[in-house]
Amino acid sequence: MNKQCVILAAGKNSRLDTGKPKSLLEINGKSLLERHIEAFHHNGCNEFCVVTGHNPGPIIEKLAELKEKYPVTIDTVHNDRYDLENGFSVSVAEHWLRAHHSDGFYLTMGDHVFGQGFIPAFDAAMVSDNISQHLCLAVDVPSDLNDHIDIDDVTRVLVNERGHIMMIGKMIAQYNRYDTGLFFMKPAVFETLRACFEKQKYTISDMVSQLILDRQAITVDVVGCVWNDVDNPDDLRNSLNLNF
Template sequence: MEKIKINAAIILAAGKNTRFDTGVPKSLHQLGEFSLLERQIREFHKAHIFNIAVVVGYRGHILKSYIEKLNNLLILPVEIIENPEFDKANGYSILAAKNWVRSLDTDLFLCTMADHVFEESFFHNFIRKLENLGMVPNRIRPDPCLLNLAVDLPGEHNAYIDILDVTRVYAEQKSHHDICIHKAAKLMEEFNYFDTGFFALRKEVFEFLEKLTDEGKDSITDLVNHLADRQEARAIDMSGYYWNDIDTPEDFKIVQSQINKLKPKI
């Protein structure tokens, strides 16, 4: 059994930040020692992911200048990809990275949003869970799931999550190793997980994204639901690991007050 190759990541940072617009891209706000963007890049490096691209759009010149300076300090430079369709949903940002991802020798690529924060061990342990799936005997090859989404069970440990804004997920345990996603949406009544905004995708998703965006279904949640209908979307349970989505100044204050939770568990 060959180990799954996971050696690329894209960070989506093209959006307009309409609910948190201070004149500075949200991803450049400082959280502790690092900006939100640099924090993510460093966490990918700790998880041994060094092929990283940041997709920029709105106020992209500010982000490009920041990344170019940051590249002087990094082991490997971060690729900058421009999304001219930044006023549309995030599916266009993923599509903007199509040629870059396809040029790399990787089975899966990771994807997240620049305004999400994660506990330091989140990335590493998500990757480890995916790699362990690849080592399960007698599994179908290649893996039929094109999309893997990190999910979290609702509970006291994540009571800070905005229940009215978070994307909810309904998924079902298909086997000892697989949790099959059935649907994802905001304000969905029947759900059993939260969408953390962290994905591992196969390159084939670009073909589906192109078709979906042509139909006006241009968000990554649209992709999740399309692949769920095809039984090609899997949930990876990351319950207990800290994460949050920063949409508003209030969200940012919550994360600032919980910054110690970003440190890895001993």
């Protein structure tokens, strides 16, 4: 059975404007976008949907190159409302996922980077915990191993002893995990997104907050694997010095 991966790459790059989309920034000679394609493909994922928005041309050009390099299917869907938050970009992929008969898919951000072993560790933890909820988020425990993470920008998560998400957000004061930007979701999340949009709530965290109420949001710990959110110049400098 093919696995699907949705990569969000629709943002404006307001905090790291190098003239090209953040997903095309390179770490050790390889773009963040290619790193995702390569890593998820090695983990058995063969169908990719990249959500474009602001400045899609360079991304589409890069994907044409990657289609020749990797034996995978890569499609794009365009988000005309890239001025809205990232939850809306997720919603744009719904028709693509339904056309591919997806019963569950990975979701990640085009400006994130994961070290070797991160995605397999996430999968192994989901299998071990027998996850059945609509959304599973890979989280990391704050420690010296990830002290490069920008605490003022990372999405913070409070989880209970069973891994269920209790709160999520960038500004919550009480937390015990970091959101790493890697999810596994079931198509049922799109109904939750639509309910959020009716309330003018457009972030992924808004969707997760609703799923918390429905007891459909859980986490698994991925500890000891390097990762980063490349959102500003400091993040990029730190990533260049990490073991990616």
